[in-house]
Every structure is written in structure tokens, then in C-alpha cells.
Amino acid sequence: MKRRALIAGAGAGALALAACARKPASTGTVPSGKRFEWKMVTTWPPNFPGMGSGVNQLVKNIEAASAGRLRIKVYAANELVPAFEVFDAVSQGTVEIGHGAAYYWKNKTPASQFFTAIPFGMNVLEMNGWMYYGGGLDLYRELYARPQFNLVPFPAGNTGVQMGGWFNKPITSVDDLRGLKMRSPGIGGEVLKRAGGTPVTLPASEIFTALQTGSIDAAEWVGPYNDMALGLQDAAQYYYYPGWQEPGPLLECIVNQDAWASLPPDLQTIVELACSALNDQMMAEFFARNANSLALLEEDEDVEIRPFPDEVLRELRRYTGEVLADMVAAYPDVARVYESFSAYRGRAVRWSAISELAYLNTRNL
């Protein structure tokens, strides 16, 4: 048999953080006493469960690790700038740092959506693998480093697989999606449109009322933990899974390039470590709290938790392929990112099949 002592990449030995470094290793110097007061704008409501609370912890950690040399004041959406102006505010240096999700910036650069989530794309384990060890982060950094953007992005949180959404009638075939007005942003919304539905974009604060008053027919938000915080279980009867539209959405921390360059190397490393730690911990928070919230929800006799029929998922996957093909044809940047994404995804899907999926299936034996 063929002997392969070292597998592709095994000898590289470079973790992602090293790959991201824009600095020489800082060793043996006394830490600079210079102080920084930064502002962070976010796309989230104040102290929002999971995202907002994660960001609060991020800045606390940075402050503690820097012994107060880097203090960051967090502004929720609309406190300083609206949610969808976070990218511009950091890019232009109005503030130094921001937290949100790359797919919110699809009108700036459609390729950004691949750095959050793609329908029928990658789950959190696959996504983190692509980011740190599959070339994803390099492409992400390259895109955001363009002079007109002037940003350094960091992976900084994930919700894991979302739910498919809340409906007031059962979904038994794709025909039931026709004419459906649904809160469903991003590429998932495009896919819904091809299925004959009408996607609507609404901020968190407006979803409950829109659904309860019938101004929309259905809504997807995140998962049990966040959806119940909005009270969506009181506005719709059917809760569908899985969240084919967002299988592992990665959240981002973005730093203005000039602000980044102004930090001494130790504070740069502290910011990088704090973002990676948030990527670790926020996923854990969403997992544990979704599990707790789901247990409560299943006691609620007025909610039916149902899987989408296979035929519906098959059709949605087919439409997703069409939407992605159109994007690849229309945008060279998308084509470039898609090439890396889909080559890696092919290998990742196979490994997931015989590791995570095969293991989870042993529970149903």
C-alpha cells in the first residue's frame, strides 16, 4: 500500500491567527501604555440575546486583557447609526469597530454573502474549517481590504443551524409557498421568490406585529432561543425545520484598517483572540439555550414543530442552485469566492457524512 506519512497541509503548522497577522511577533517588549477609546456599532438591538450579549462580553474581555488600555463602547443598532450603515461607519472611520453579519453588505459586494451563510451551504463546523484552514478567511480579508472598504474582518460568532420559520398554515408542497409573503432576507429570500413567494425584509423589532396582524404570512428569524424572545410562538402555529436557508451563519467583527494599524502588536493579538473566543462561546450559548428553549416550546400545545416535506426541500435546493449560478455568472467576485467555497464544500460534505451525520444517526437506531 502507498505510504503517506504527511498529509496535505499537515506540515504547515500555521494556525489561522498567525495567517491573519499583519504584524511582527511581539516578544520581549514592555507593553505600550498608550490608551485607546473606541466606539463599536452593531447591527443588533441593545443587549440582544446571543449576539448583543456576546458583543458585550467581547469588549469586557478586551478591556480586561489589555488592563484597560483598549476600551470599547458598544452602540446598538440606531443608537449611533442604523443597523445597515454599520459597514460604512467603520469603513469610513466614523467609528473604529463594528459587529454584524457579512451578508448584510450584499449591495456593497455580493460575494460577502458567502462569508455568512448560503442556503444548503455549510454548517458551523464546515464553515469554521473553510474560514481558518480552507482559504475562506484569506478571500474574506482580501475582499474587505479593498481601498473603498478599508476593513479587517474577523470571524466572531455563529448561531448554528437556524429554524425554517413560523407559518400559519401547513406546508405540504411547494405550492403552499406560492403567494406566501414571508420575512426571509438574503439568498433564502431569492430562493423563496423563485418558488413563487414574496420575501420581505424586516428588522427583529417588527416581526412579531407583522406576523400577528397578518401583514406577513410567515417569518424566519433564528431559532427557539431568539424566536421565543420575540414571542413568535404567539403569532403562528407551525414551526418548521431545518433552517435550509442558514445552516451555520458566521457573524463578523470588522475593524477600520487605519484604526487596526494604530494598535500595538499586543493589542492586535488581544482583539484577534477575543474574536476567536467569541466564535467559540457564542456558538455554545446558542446551542445550549436553543436546546433549553426548545424543551419549553415543546410543552406549548398550540405550537406544532414539523419538518419540511422532502419534496419541498428538494425544490428549494434546486432553486438555490439556480440563484447561485446566476450570481456566479453576473459577478466575477462571486465566481472567485464560489470556486473556493464549492471545492472545499465538496470535501467537507463527505467528511460530515461519515463523522457528524453518521454519529447523529446512531441515536435513531
Add this chain to the structure above:
Amino acid sequence: MKRRALIAGAGAGALALAACARKPASTGTVPSGKRFEWKMVTTWPPNFPGMGSGVNQLVKNIEAASAGRLRIKVYAANELVPAFEVFDAVSQGTVEIGHGAAYYWKNKTPASQFFTAIPFGMNVLEMNGWMYYGGGLDLYRELYARPQFNLVPFPAGNTGVQMGGWFNKPITSVDDLRGLKMRSPGIGGEVLKRAGGTPVTLPASEIFTALQTGSIDAAEWVGPYNDMALGLQDAAQYYYYPGWQEPGPLLECIVNQDAWASLPPDLQTIVELACSALNDQMMAEFFARNANSLALLEEDEDVEIRPFPDEVLRELRRYTGEVLADMVAAYPDVARVYESFSAYRGRAVRWSAISELAYLNTRNL
């Protein structure tokens, strides 16, 4: 319908790092210029792919984030102490810090095994949720804080679902496990024993030769990336999945309590953040590199990658239940940890079923 605005725990707002803190928040002080030179002992061969390389990056990150104030020299297994004496060396203060896996210390305290992996237990997402947000880390800290141990543990890496192992004959029923001499440590080995096999514990460096010469019949190590680094594909024909015995093994960083107390608060936070970042990045490395290695392995015509038959997995799960029941009956510490573990696992399994599992299943539609 019942309105539940805030779900259990939603208002707590405390991330795990805050929960672990043994210190007041450090703000507004100038960082201490005091320097620390620590030694780290590990259970891994030098620069071992994934674990060893991750540890190297951990200490680089700590050094950079502290501007050289906390330097840690890494010693591989046997360089300073043997792999299985890492716990004692850190506990007694011979060195300040160590990296390994809690289940190696089952002879010190059998409950430690729950903080690494239990057969048919939790995968990485479930495990991190239990650790940081389900009470696991509190139990882990409490156990290791006992005066005779004198340690502070930190989650610090994961391999994800392992493979089931290498065999030189097909496994078609549990009868094929009878009389089988297999490298299979920990509780997985106990389970194999109940199935009539003979578990053997061997360090990484001896597995290839033992399997090739026939002194053992089978071996499980980690997954494609690490197994191929040992050349196991040249010593056995059948590669079975899934790794029911280690569905999401968490690795640990352990710090001597007195050494920990000697650090100023900013360096404590840096160590915590660097461990959490390693927990994020090592899992990503294993995922991406296992996927790459598997793709290479599937080109190898002499290796057959096969699933364990359902009946075999059902029997192994039944034996696992027996082994755990015996441990719970024999050890009060195990009973205490098992209560938290199994209550959380029940909720986690349900959430995984409609999130990760349901999503991964869409790929086979």
C-alpha cells in the same frame, strides 16, 4: 397562547469566561511589567499534528498578547515527564501549566472522563454548550479545585467525531468483536471488553507497528488526518465509522492554582481567551484537514471505508449503558457529574435532531 417573553437563562447575560473568573475586572490600571517564565508539559508527541501544533500556537498567542510578559516553553510527552504524569506535574507545581485530555486521569478521579468524551455521548457542539452554558465547566472546575489536585482547567481544543478504527477483517456482527485485541482506551475499551474483545492501551508511536505485525488485531486512534500521519492505512484494510466511542472529545489546558493566583488579572484573561480561541481553531483545523485527508484516502484502492452495521452499534450502545450504570453506582463523583451531563444531553439530543441532523439529512434527499 402562553406568552413567554424571556426564556430560561436569557436574561443572565453572563458568558462563560465571566463565570470562570476568579478575579475582579481589571480596568483602568497600567499593565504590570512583571514577567513570568512558565513550563508547559503535554501528553502529545513533539509538534504533533493538530494537538501539538495547536499548543505551539497557544503559547505564541499568549506571548504576543502579553507583549512577552508570559512566556511558556512547551515540552512534548517524555521530554520532561511522561504523558500520563502531566496531571501530577502541574498539580504539584513542578510545572505551571499542561495540555492533555481529562480522561487520561480516570485513575485519579473517574468523573474526569465526562469532561473529555463518553461513548454515545455528546458531539462537539453539544459538549461546548454543556461546558460553557450547561453547568459542565462549573463541575469540572469544582472537581479539579480539590486540595489534592490544586488545578484550574480550561476547555482547549477538540478533534470532533473520531473514526471507529482500523480492522483487518470485516465487522459484520458483534460476534466479530469477540476475541479481538484492539487498541481502544478509556470507556470505549470497557465497552469492547463487554462485547468480548480485549482492549489494549498503546501510545501513538507504537500503534502502527503493533497493527502491522499483528500483535494487535485492530486500532482506533483519531481520524483521517492523524491516522494517516501514523500510516495506519498501510497496516489495515478496513476503516470503520462512526467513532461511537469518542463523539466530540474535548481537550484541556490545566494550570496550577498557585501559579494561576500569581498572575495579574490581565494575564489571567489572556490565558482564558487564548484557550477559548484554541477551542475554536483546533476544531476547525481537525475538520478541514480530516476532510482533505479523507479525500486522499478514498483514492487508496487498498482501503475500504465502511459503516459499522446498525446491529453492532445498537449492541455497543447497550453495553455503554451498562458500563455507565456501573460507574454511577460505584462513584459518588461520577453520579453527580452524570446527573448534569445526562439531563443536559437529553435536551441537546432533541435540539441536534431538528437542527444539525435534520440539516445534514437534506444532503441525501
